[in-house]
Amino acid sequence: MTVPLGGVPLADHASVYAALAQAGFTDLWSAEVNGTDAFTPLALAAAWQPRLRLGTAIATVYTRGPGLLAMSAAALAEAAPGRFALGIGASSPVLVRDWNATRFTEPYRRTRDMLRFLRAALRGDTVDEVYDTFTVRRFRLERTPAVPPPILLAALRPRMLRLASAEADGTILNWLAAADVPRVLAEVGHRRPGFEVAARVFVCPTEDAAHARALGRRLITNYLTVPAYAEFHRWLGREPVLDPMWRAWAAGDRSGAAAAVPDELVDALVLHGAPDVCRAGVRRYVAAGVDTPVIALLPTPEIAAGGAAALATVIAQLGPGTRN
Incomplete structure (x- = not known):
């Protein structure tokens, strides 16, 4: 289920999460547009429902710097070890440029660079790297998660789908009909074991x-x-x-x-x-x-x-x- 649910205050979601678990839902996935951020509803769920899996769908690669996005992901992975998946993506010019005063340029390369940075940072590496769209100097997480979260990439068209297939742990699709799924997954090609x-x-x-x-x-x-x-x-x-x-x-x-x-x-x-x-x-x-x-x-x-x-x-x- 996508959380939080509209019309229910975030402080009242303990009962919502309990009802979802009782009904057999296995996962809670947050969205990030102009309501809550992607991480707070999941942090509450990590404490309130210790069996549910959690995921961001998505945290945008523009509105947090590389280090802060790694820190947010690491904190949630520590709070919910082994049951958090980090979904990232480019989002849209409205959200990035118009609402967050950040340039929306080169979305494919920015997403690729953030994916590569996060992969290294979340496994505990010291990252000192000049990427195509940003530079990180000697960043290392103070608290590396014991279980690094899988990283899923929001993707729509062939180039991003192929990047997800090659370098991510899965992909997140949106705004498509069930009949569209085979066309989209044809671009993913052979799915590695565990690719979600x-x-x-x-x-x-x-x-x-x-x-x-x-x-x-x-x-x-x-x-x-x-x-x-x-x-x-x-x-x-x-x-x-x-x-x-x-x-x-x-x-x-x-x-x-x-x-x-x-x-x-x-x-x-x-x-x-x-x-x-x-x-x-x-x-x-x-x-x-x-x-x-x-x-x-x-x-x-x-x-x-x-x-x-x-x-x-x-x-x-x-x-x-x-x-x-």
Whole structure:
């Protein structure tokens, strides 16, 4: 499950994490956009739920310096030894440049350089290196984790996917349909033992299709107009479907852009329906080659009306099974 859950204060997530564990969820993965940072929700989970696996999806390679990102990862790996995975990626110009006043340049090389730096730093090396996009002088972690975390790389198109396959411990996919997974994984090629494929899967567990599709359209117009995601979907062959949305967005017509997104695309990218229908949709990602489907739970009228009790019910219904 993607955490924290919207509408629930972070201080109240102890009961949320307990419900997720009881429902059979194995992993908690954090996102980092403009809500919480990637590490704080997982630090709380490390203390509150000592059996759940934790992961960042993702911590961006721009908004923390190399040393600070290594320190954050090492601290969480120490707090949750053997059950933390560090997911990193380039993110987007909006988050990096517009919101964090940092230049968004050479995303492939910056991600590659950070991956190589983190690999060395987290195994306890003294790093004294001139990389293509930054230089680190004699950095060594004071507290090296006993179990260095695996590093997963957020990737969309062939070059980044091949970098993940060659140098990372896995890859993190986002904003794709289950039917897209084989095309993407073809670029990964032969998967080494232990190489993990995680994918965020958007789930809106309601039978109110109008609500789910309206929410899906807003999300699609907000995300798939970001250059990296637009190019990803062009590569997937969706230019004829998405071109009307892109043209309306470029003209400043936000409502027109949303209206141009067809139901069929929303239904492919955002699972909705009764919880058992959504669970079946998640299983299609697994059948297509995803090892770790990470649900991103979207708001529903039922959760809004029923509050914490309704949320707990949905968690139980979506979960893979009660744990002993």
